[in-house]
Amino acid sequence: xxxxxxxxxVQVLRHRLRALVEEHIxxxxxxxxxxxxxxxxxxxxxxxxxxEQRLFALTWPESFGGGGASSWEQTALREEMWAxxxxxxxxxxxxxxxxxxxxxxxxxxxxxxxLPPIAAGDVLWCQGFSEPEAGSDLPALRTKAVREEGGWRxxxxxxxxxxxxxxxxxxxxxRTGTPESRKDGITVFLVDMEQAEIEVRPIPSMxxxxxxxxVYFTGAWVPDRDVxxxxxxxxxxxxxxxxxxxxxxxxxxxxxxxxxxxxxxxGEAWADLPQGLHQRWAKALVHSRSVxxxxxxxxxxxxxxxxxxxxxxxxxxxxxxxxxxxxxxxxDIVGGWGLGTEDTERIFERAVEDHxxxxxxxxxxxxxxxxxxxxxxxxxxGKR
Amino acid sequence: xxxxxxxxxxxxGEAVDDTLAAAGGVDLTRRAEADPAARAALIGPLLEExxxxxxxxxxxxxxxxxxxxxxxxxxxxxLAYPIAERFAAPEGSEGLLLVPSTGRRVAPHADxxxxxxxVELTGLQRPxxxxxxxxxxxxxxxxxxxxxxxxxxxxxxxxxxxxxxQMWWLLGVLERAGADTLTYVKERExxxxxLAKFQSVQFTLTDLTVAAxxxxxxxxxxxxxxxxxxxxxxxxxxxxxxxxxxxxAADAVMRRAHQLHGAxxxxxxxNVSWYSRISQPVRRLPAGLSQTExxxxxxxxxxxxxxxxxxxxxxxxxxxxxxx
Ligand SMILES: Cc1cc2nc3c(=O)[nH]c(=O)nc-3n(C[C@H](O)[C@H](O)[C@H](O)COP(=O)(O)OP(=O)(O)OC[C@H]3O[C@@H](n4cnc5c(N)ncnc54)[C@H](O)[C@@H]3O)c2cc1C
Numbered sequence: 001x002x003x004x005x006x007x008x009x010v011q012v013l014r015h016r017l018r019a020l021v022e023e024h025i026x027x028x029x030x031x032x033x034x035x036x037x038x039x040x041x042x043x044x045x046x047x048x049x050x051x052e053q054r055l056f057a058l059t060w061p062e063s064f065g066g067g068g069a070s071s072w073e074q075t076a077l078r079e080e081m082w083a084x085x086x087x088x089x090x091x092x093x094x095x096x097x098x099x100x101x102x103x104x105x106x107x108x109x110x111x112x113x114x115l116p117p118i119a120a121g122d123v124l125w126c127q128g129f130s131e132p133e134a135g136s137d138l139p140a141l142r143t144k145a146v147r148e149e150g151g152w153r154x155x156x157x158x159x160x161x162x163x164x165x166x167x168x169x170x171x172x173x174x175r176t177g178t179p180e181s182r183k184d185g186i187t188v189f190l191v192d193m194e195q196a197e198i199e200v201r202p203i204p205s206m207x208x209x210x211x212x213x214x215v216y217f218t219g220a221w222v223p224d225r226d227v228x229x230x231x232x233x234x235x236x237x238x239x240x241x242x243x244x245x246x247x248x249x250x251x252x253x254x255x256x257x258x259x260x261x262x263x264x265x266x267g268e269a270w271a272d273l274p275q276g277l278h279q280r281w282a283k284a285l286v287h288s289r290s291v292x293x294x295x296x297x298x299x300x301x302x303x304x305x306x307x308x309x310x311x312x313x314x315x316x317x318x319x320x321x322x323x324x325x326x327x328x329x330x331x332d333i334v335g336g337w338g339l340g341t342e343d344t345e346r347i348f349e350r351a352v353e354d355h356x357x358x359x360x361x362x363x364x365x366x367x368x369x370x371x372x373x374x375x376x377x378x379x380x381x382g383k384r
Numbered sequence: 385x386x387x388x389x390x391x392x393x394x395x396x397g398e399a400v401d402d403t404l405a406a407a408g409g410v411d412l413t414r415r416a417e418a419d420p421a422a423r424a425a426l427i428g429p430l431l432e433e434x435x436x437x438x439x440x441x442x443x444x445x446x447x448x449x450x451x452x453x454x455x456x457x458x459x460x461x462x463l464a465y466p467i468a469e470r471f472a473a474p475e476g477s478e479g480l481l482l483v484p485s486t487g488r489r490v491a492p493h494a495d496x497x498x499x500x501x502x503v504e505l506t507g508l509q510r511p512x513x514x515x516x517x518x519x520x521x522x523x524x525x526x527x528x529x530x531x532x533x534x535x536x537x538x539x540x541x542x543x544x545x546x547x548x549x550q551m552w553w554l555l556g557v558l559e560r561a562g563a564d565t566l567t568y569v570k571e572r573e574x575x576x577x578x579l580a581k582f583q584s585v586q587f588t589l590t591d592l593t594v595a596a597x598x599x600x601x602x603x604x605x606x607x608x609x610x611x612x613x614x615x616x617x618x619x620x621x622x623x624x625x626x627x628x629x630x631x632x633a634a635d636a637v638m639r640r641a642h643q644l645h646g647a648x649x650x651x652x653x654x655n656v657s658w659y660s661r662i663s664q665p666v667r668r669l670p671a672g673l674s675q676t677e678x679x680x681x682x683x684x685x686x687x688x689x690x691x692x693x694x695x696x697x698x699x700x701x702x703x704x705x706x707x708x
Contacts, residue, residue, distance in 0.1 A: 135646050159647075206657050207650055269487065272486055274678035277675070332672035335488060364646050364649075364650075370584055
């Protein structure tokens, strides 16, 4: 029987999270990676607060510092956090997929060393997958791991690595097979970023200064204990990672929040907007509801261990396009304020401008729209 | 029927293109962003030397076409300079600003200290009381606040001219974004071949191209219409219609240009990210898509749009000509 009412514990959690955000996050906060270093501070502090209250790694087993909650609570957490401009900063990566992947593929030593700090919210990870020649075609990656006594030396270059400047650890893919081995010669390394043989160069972009980076490895060291899974068995892990990552960000929640906020933010000016814009706004709200329900379809399937990557792809297609549709509607609603303002009292307008810039990348980051389409299409027409 | 710009216009467009390319092209805008106030001195003299400000776009069609070709060439380098605004300057001022009628009053290039006049989309004129500096934001480096006074008449033709020339500038941006994207997908390889070999990429390119080409044709038509004295009743409607198409085309082209560039398209070192950001003021101001649509509906009424089967306004219909 259908039942879309939220369970009491999920509602309670939402209220608790909103109260925490209200208490600890300034209203003008727009994410951890602005030009203001305070924002990163805020995110780190907030992550620790969540960690202390066992709200951070909500669905993780308690033995790893988690809260043992349901995946619906986890979903609510994702929604509340993304809607509040992700006050956990980059921490969500560790939580959403690095942790779960370590639980699945890590040995006991790795789990003991890496999971509790993630659950406590005090360590940042980055994802070292993409390379200049390996974007959509990830199996073309060339960063090389060379065997030495007791471990591996990493040589090569990663690019578009989010948060690499602040990350303490990197979940890195490197080639351990022959240059032509593609998917069969990739291994996952857990790399300590604090080494002289790693250089991070920020890439100035329309997303802001501190988001994406190039990372150069000139013989960085990874001891054997930080090889995840078997040698040359990285691709299977990658596929799991991407599946987790795809449902990771509840983009629809921020869309929903900003759209719902718009009439109040505009006040009397709302009534003066052209009818066509009211229509687009209403339509966008309906779209965010249906996209949210697509997300729930994926969560429910994952809960039952029936996650089909094609469903995740369908959701990702819908949610990334929603992000861009909503960005355009909101920009029209705020008019000239969409060009940005240094007036931090203009909270809604600044959030809209920020949303527009980030939404441009939503159909590219973590696998492009076209790759999602290919994944879904291949499933539909039975290729592979 | 002739759908080619005059030779003079084409030659001027090429001269502007060459001059700007020699001066650094998009890098001029990169430099200008570091110090927006300095761009008048950085870019102004280049255009001055080309004799652009001797052109009187409303004097005759040859000059109008020349101004449009210059704007399009400037757009190809996403030039951060009020070229359309200066061409549209009414008597006694150095430039014309198109300001929103409601909400925040900001306009492209209002941050530059010219002696400005201002109009709204309807042609309503307002005196400029003061202007502010650059917004200093990622999307608004080349825009500024404008304080205007009580309405003081109408400037329909200048307004139509400004809207039209801004769209010619935008057309240049979009054509260049399309060309860069084509180059990129022919060079970038994934899965062992160039992106251009993938059918889905080809379709994306075609949609981008159709959007830009449609805009180019409409832009030429609108220019011609603006040069016809007996089109006076439809000047503004035609210009607004061009703006509507320009906004739609910009969305269609820039979205696809970004998409085909992948992550590379967001990096400051890639020109496409500049086309995307720097075209924002003209695309959002003085009215976004829905507001522009509403303005077109309002201006079009039921008989102010001349297609094959729409009745011509009486002023446009020659004596004894076919009515329906
Ligand atoms: C904001 C942001 C953050 C990111 N963070 C990280 C990170 O933390 N770590 C990391 O490793 N990477 C990160 N990335 C990189 C991201 O994973 C890649 O951008 C993405 O995989 C696409 O690769 P690419 O940019 O090289 O584009 P390309 O693969 O070069 O693609 C360019 C265009 O061609 C299309 N295309 C490619 N192949 C085909 C095909 N076979 N059929 C049809 N179309 C095709 C693509 O869909 C796209 O439209 C980030 C990217 C962004 C934008």
